[in-house]
Amino acid sequence: MERLSVNQWTVRSLGVRDFADGCVRHGIGAAGLWREPVAEFGLARAATLTRDAGLRVSSLCRGGFFGRPGWLDDNRAAIDEAAALGAACLVLVVGGLPDNSKKLRAARQHMAEAIAELVPYASDRAVRLALEPMHPVYCADRGVLSTLRQALDVAAAHPPETVGVMIDAFHLWWDPEVEAQIGRAGREHRIAGFQVSDFLMPLPADVLLGRAMMGDGVIDFGPMCRAVTAAGYAGDVEVEIFNADVWAADPDDVLGRLKERYMTVIANELSTNKLSEMFR
Amino acid sequence: MERLSVNQWTVRSLGVRDFADGCVRHGIGAAGLWREPVAEFGLARAATLTRDAGLRVSSLCRGGFFGRPGWLDDNRAAIDEAAALGAACLVLVVGGLPDNSKKLRAARQHMAEAIAELVPYASDRAVRLALEPMHPVYCADRGVLSTLRQALDVAAAHPPETVGVMIDAFHLWWDPEVEAQIGRAGREHRIAGFQVSDFLMPLPADVLLGRAMMGDGVIDFGPMCRAVTAAGYAGDVEVEIFNADVWAADPDDVLGRLKERYMTVIANELSTNKLSEMFR
Numbered sequence: 001m002e003r004l005s006v007n008q009w010t011v012r013s014l015g016v017r018d019f020a021d022g023c024v025r026h027g028i029g030a031a032g033l034w035r036e037p038v039a040e041f042g043l044a045r046a047a048t049l050t051r052d053a054g055l056r057v058s059s060l061c062r063g064g065f066f067g068r069p070g071w072l073d074d075n076r077a078a079i080d081e082a083a084a085l086g087a088a089c090l091v092l093v094v095g096g097l098p099d100n101s102k103k104l105r106a107a108r109q110h111m112a113e114a115i116a117e118l119v120p121y122a123s124d125r126a127v128r129l130a131l132e133p134m135h136p137v138y139c140a141d142r143g144v145l146s147t148l149r150q151a152l153d154v155a156a157a158h159p160p161e162t163v164g165v166m167i168d169a170f171h172l173w174w175d176p177e178v179e180a181q182i183g184r185a186g187r188e189h190r191i192a193g194f195q196v197s198d199f200l201m202p203l204p205a206d207v208l209l210g211r212a213m214m215g216d217g218v219i220d221f222g223p224m225c226r227a228v229t230a231a232g233y234a235g236d237v238e239v240e241i242f243n244a245d246v247w248a249a250d251p252d253d254v255l256g257r258l259k260e261r262y263m264t265v266i267a268n269e270l271s272t273n274k275l276s277e278m279f280r
Numbered sequence: 281m282e283r284l285s286v287n288q289w290t291v292r293s294l295g296v297r298d299f300a301d302g303c304v305r306h307g308i309g310a311a312g313l314w315r316e317p318v319a320e321f322g323l324a325r326a327a328t329l330t331r332d333a334g335l336r337v338s339s340l341c342r343g344g345f346f347g348r349p350g351w352l353d354d355n356r357a358a359i360d361e362a363a364a365l366g367a368a369c370l371v372l373v374v375g376g377l378p379d380n381s382k383k384l385r386a387a388r389q390h391m392a393e394a395i396a397e398l399v400p401y402a403s404d405r406a407v408r409l410a411l412e413p414m415h416p417v418y419c420a421d422r423g424v425l426s427t428l429r430q431a432l433d434v435a436a437a438h439p440p441e442t443v444g445v446m447i448d449a450f451h452l453w454w455d456p457e458v459e460a461q462i463g464r465a466g467r468e469h470r471i472a473g474f475q476v477s478d479f480l481m482p483l484p485a486d487v488l489l490g491r492a493m494m495g496d497g498v499i500d501f502g503p504m505c506r507a508v509t510a511a512g513y514a515g516d517v518e519v520e521i522f523n524a525d526v527w528a529a530d531p532d533d534v535l536g537r538l539k540e541r542y543m544t545v546i547a548n549e550l551s552t553n554k555l556s557e558m559f560r
Binding site: 097102103104105108135136137139140141146147149150173174175176177199201202203205207218219220223 | 377382383384385388415416417419420421426427429430453454455456457479481482483485487498499500503
């Protein structure tokens with residue numbers, strides 16, 4: 001339980017105060033925050049509240065979307081907010097194809113340049129950028145960063161304390177290389193965070209909402225969890241679920257349920273005992 | 281035009297005779313056939329009809345689905361049919377996770393074993409198996425073979441004249457490695473075919489029907505076509521579209537439209553003139 005974190009969007013009806021209270025009441029030690037509710041509550045107040053509540057901020061969501069006008073100022077603001085909150089990382093959802101363009105290769109090139117542009121600013125503020133490779137179903141509209149290999153290749157140009165990767169089970173479970181690339185991410189000191197949620201089949205009509213509670217989808221979490229442990233990652237494990245049913249449920253029930261699923265589906269697979277089985 | 285092929289499922293309302301007649305009438309020199317309409321028409325009759333019409337059979341769809349009971353007999357039957365038709369390859373859609381299982385790694389292992397089991401049978405009949413990597417959105421329910429790299433790794437254990445790969449733009453456009461792996465496929469003599477259709481955004485609720493006429497989706501065909509040409513592939517280019525609107529349209533109009541789109545969107549990108557631009 002000590003490594004469990006909850007991403008705020010999982011219980012998105014809660015404002016910052018109720019979300020922090022809920023985490024504390026459930027004995028959850030870390031939280032992933034979102035910029036919009038933080039802005040609504042007030043950045044300085046949110047920083048004080050989470051610190052006083054003893055909550056680690058496992059991530060801030062999100063920067064990126066480098067194809068949008070104003071992306072540079074917006075990402076600098078996100079870096080400032082991550083610094084103020086003491087977030088372990090700022091998650092970057094890099095964005096899809098620019099409007100009316102099919103130029104995937106150009107979008108990927110621009111992404112790499114945008115990250116390079118942000119690195120000095122983030123480094124000066126001791127903020128770690130977390131590149132999040134996304135499931136290829138989102139390539140056109142949300143993230144042209146599609147595999148962990150690609151994310152690590154982009155990160156390689158920058159210091160690991162400033163540019164890491166977010167390993168999200170939902171996005172990466174299908175990748176035949178995922179365990180090998182998690183091992184590489186460990187060796188290269190790039191693992192900025194580990195997010196879990198399940199992959200629903202069939203996907204809902206809005207594929208963005210295809211995330212489910214761990215155990216309710218098709219992901220075999222064991223091998224990926226063991227790879228993350230073997231790679232030396234001992235940080236927070238953040239539950240991030242976008243799902244219409246989860247959002248419609250009572251947030252307190254959702255927090256209780258995700259704790260239980262974390263314990264039964266995830267925690268055991270992360271233990272080093274499991275790891276020794278792997279090498280036996 | 282001389283390399284254009286049409287996959288039968290693009291105009292699926294047509295039986296074998298009307299399909300072959302349509303291809304001939306439109307000056308299309310090759311066709312990808314499906315087993316079900318071929319069986320309905322009669323295998324020997326279909327072989328005679330296509331031969332007499334002067335149509336090359338660019339592929340037979342499909343074998344695979346190795347998780348299903350009876351897969352071995354069914355795939356052997358498919359190989360026999362491909363031999364009878366003189367098809368350039370038998371397309372293998374390998375299948376997703378077995379029912380009620382999340383064991384992706386086991387399914388991938390079984391896939392490799394199933395292919396190894398089929399190779400002697402296919403080799404004896406001079407049939408080439410075409411491993412088709414599929415978009416990761418289909419990983420759970422249709423194809424645990426997800427990338428061209430993975431397909432080439434599986435193929436590597438077998439002779440290239442018996443095991444090749446199907447390069448399908450719809451499935452592979454998002455892959456940051458796709459051009460490099462197409463180059464590898466050429467060097468390793470593995471390219472069994474090249475299929476084109478566009479990737480629709482937003483995806484329809486049934487993601488299987490997310491294919492569109494070339495030009496109507498988000499794919500930038502140029503780089504992939506040039507990579508296929510640079511890899512030395514000079515075979516048929518098969519248009520394969522699963523799309524409710526295309527299926528509802530008059531098949532003759534569909535054949536006319538795809539010819540036009542092939543000429544405006546694809547053919548020019550395949551020319552070696554384009555290739556010399558690439559290296560200029």
